[in-house]
Amino acid sequence: MPGEAPLLSVRGLRGGYRKRTVLQGVDFDVARGEIFGLLGPNGSGKSTTFLALTGLLRPDALDLRLDGVLIEAGGREMRRRMGVVFQTPSVDPNLSPREHLALTARLHSVPTDKARARIEALLTFADLADRADDKVKTLSGGMRRRLELARALVHSPSILVLDEPTVGLDHASFERTWTRLTELREREGLTMVMTTHRPEEAARCDRLAILDGGRIVATDTPARLQAAVxxxxxxxxxxxxxxxxxxxxxxxxxxxxxxxxxxxxxxxxxxxxxxxxxxxxxxxxxxxxxxxxPSLAEVFSHLTGRAFFSAENPA
Amino acid sequence: MTSALRDDLATITVLARRDLLRFFRQPSRLVGALMQPVVFWLLIGGGFASTFQYAVAPGLGYMQYFYPGIVVMMVLFASIFGTITVIEDRHAGFLQSVLVSPGSRAAVVLGKSLGVSSVGLTQAALFLALAPLAGFTYADIDWATLTAFLVLGAVGLAAFGFALAWITDSSQAYHAVMSIVLLPAWILSGAMFPPGEPGSALASLLHYNPMSYIVSGVRGALQGDARTLAPLAGSVAADLTWVGLFAAASVALATWTVYKRR
Missing domain, CATH: 3.30.70 (Alpha-Beta Plaits)
Known part of the structure; x- marks a missing residue:
């Protein structure tokens, strides 16, 4: 969206773990209402970027702006306005979907009457209305993933950050997830940043950054990136x-x-x-x-000279 | 109320509530948690009764001596089992979602510690119903002092367990510290046997062990004001101050750890 200031701006993101620096300076902007992808094979730094954005890892350096205002990555303001979908489970097997949504509404101080309506709407949205009071341990994998998405939306965030949202899902569930994500974007004008290692998923994003070795090697729309090969x-x-x-x-x-x-x-x-x-x-x-x-996997090979899929990063 | 304070209170309530919900929803855990101390008390207490009968204050059976130690053990075990789950919960569980919600890290530590200690205190309260069997009469027990020691002790141990879980970040390492530090600290706190002559190595070690202040306080409160069984000779107020300081230091340590190593 030319001319408009980005909703999220990431500059000079460096960081990693105690003995290993992963990110060598990552820059990208996310426009309002955009689905922005971070594509890379395992070890490229996309998960580290996710952790730094959500405040679960302290970056060595990061200039983060939300609506043009400098804020602390993962700080209170960021946590108020962001919804997070984790790749690993973040649900409690002994609680029900409704309890998860209610506890999350509480965590975000959503007023009770507003929370009640929002929870019912999200249970319907996630197709969990008839399982709302069953314990999570009795739900299928697909249902749990839908609960994770619904839970990230309880407080009506302005930006949704997703870590590999369709990992492990079969083709049909993949399609349904994407139908839900695009529906959310249309209906709530939600901005999304997602990491993915699936080229076919990256192709669905409005724009994406291709990561390799802790650096961004290209940022553009999937169509323009593919046209370069x-x-x-x-x-x-x-x-x-x-x-x-x-x-x-x-x-x-x-x-x-x-x-x-x-x-x-x-x-x-x-x-x-x-x-x-x-x-x-x-x-x-x-x-x-x-x-x-050429798929985005070929684009990756073209840009880096290395195969996207390997033994460590199987298709 | 500022919005930051509101967020922090919400985080504390949610985490504490979740631990209680989980505890009461798992009947096997409930039964195990209640049976284990009874079994320990009867088997270990009964087994050692003959060995220790002369070492303990005259006129008091070992079963009575050991009973307050079991109460503290329940709180310790609840802290250990309640916080070792933090390791998984933080990488692949509910805690992940709490860490990206607006509450502060200090609120996460306090909420989790209160949840875990509530579970331990519930178990201890049920076990305390058996106090008359151990020779303590309900009317003589100083309930206010007992509650103060147990609450502060439970929060301290839970927060300490939380810090340990966050630092080790592996259940194997946590288990190692548990066997090398936590369980010996309980055994040497005067919970199982008297510390021996003043000036002995064991007796001096007692003063550096937060758990001996908890055991002293609990044992004293169960006896009313006699305190002949308390391993430490200090006043109730002094003991309670030490336990309070231990709780504050543990919460501070856990909060600092979570800020530092996220």
């Missing part, structure tokens, strides 16, 4: 991807990248290359062929 991506699946990659090099002089279950080729005019590969390969060697525009 030219060509197409061909993904071939086969029983033995490394053998297939070797065969492609030997017979067609193609440079292919091997992932745990596929072979990836980045090239110009992919639609012309595919028939050549399929015709040259002996029958039965290929399982599937897929042609697509």
């Amino acid at each position: 030219s060509g197409d991506v061909i993904t071939l699946t086969a029983r033995d991807p490394s053998e297939l990659a070797a065969w492609l090099k030997a017979h067609l002089d193609l440079d292919a990248r091997v992932t745990p279950d596929a072979v990836v080729i980045v090239c110009e005019r992919g639609h012309a290359l595919i028939p050549r590969i399929v015709e040259a390969l002996p029958a039965g060697r290929l399982e599937t062929v897929n042609l697509q525009r």
Whole structure:
């Protein structure tokens, strides 16, 4: 949103743990009403950024502004105005969803009558109305994740900070979570900052910063970041991807990248290359062929020269 | 009321309330917490009764001597089991959400300490119903003094446990400190056996052990004003001051730890 001051501005964020500095100076702005993503593989510093923003880790340096006003990261003012969704559980198995929402309303000093209406609305929003009084330990994983989201919204925060909000969710739950997040943004004008290691999730954000080694290597809209990588991506699946990659090099002089279950080729005019590969390969060697525009995982590789997915950061 | 104070009070109430809710919702925990001291008192007390019968003040059985020690043990155990969960709760539990809410870190420490000590005090109160079986009559017990010692002692031990959980940040390390420091401190507090001759190593150690002031206070209050069983010879007021200082120091230590190492 050009011209308008950002809701959240992060400058010079440095920090880490006692023996290890992770963040080497991270800068980004989040506009009002925007869903801003922090994409990076494990160890890139996105979780450390989350901890510093929420005040759970004291940064070595950080100039943080909310609405243009300098505030303490994770200080009282920040804690009043921010809602936080954790990646690890932050619910008590022995309490019910309604109790969680009521205790959180209390923690944020939401007036009782206002809290009552808000809690009912959020139980409906999270599809938990009929399980509102059951103990959390009897709820499914998906229900617990929805409770975590509802709980972060009790005090009507102006900014929601989420750490890997869809980690471990199947495709359907992933879609439903995103429907809820976009609905929230439309209805409440909520601004969101989320960390993610899923390129397909980052692609849903309005804008994102790509993190690598504790630094931001690029910040832009997903479409513009993807446009910077030219060509197409061909993904071939086969029983033995490394053998297939070797065969492609030997017979067609193609440079292919091997992932745990596929072979990836980045090239110009992919639609012309595919028939050549399929015709040259002996029958039965290929399982599937897929042609697509570069994903954000390819953007990451393009920017850093390293594969996004690895043994430490599986797809 | 300022908004900061309002937030802090809310944090204290929520954390204290949550610990009580959890305690009363787990029937197994409830039964275990009540049976364990009775079993300890009967088995250990009964077992040592013959060994210690001459060491304790004449005319008093070991079961009576050991009873106040068990009351303090309940408060200590409730503190340990109530705060060791902080380690998980802080990284993958409810406490995470409290740490990002507006209350201060001091309010988090106070709320958790009050919650944990309320649980310990509830258990101790139920066990105190058995006081006549140990030879203490309800009418002779100085209830006000007893409550003061138990409340301050429980808050102190809970806050100390909180600090320990935050510093160690691993249940193995917490367990190690518990076996090397906390349990020996209870055993050597005069809870299980008299400290021996004045001037002996054990007797001098007593003065540096906050738990001996709690045990002294509780034992004295149970006896009314006789205090012949109290391991420390000081006045009630002096003992209570030390226990109060211990509680304040523990809360300060825990708060400082949470601020420093978040």
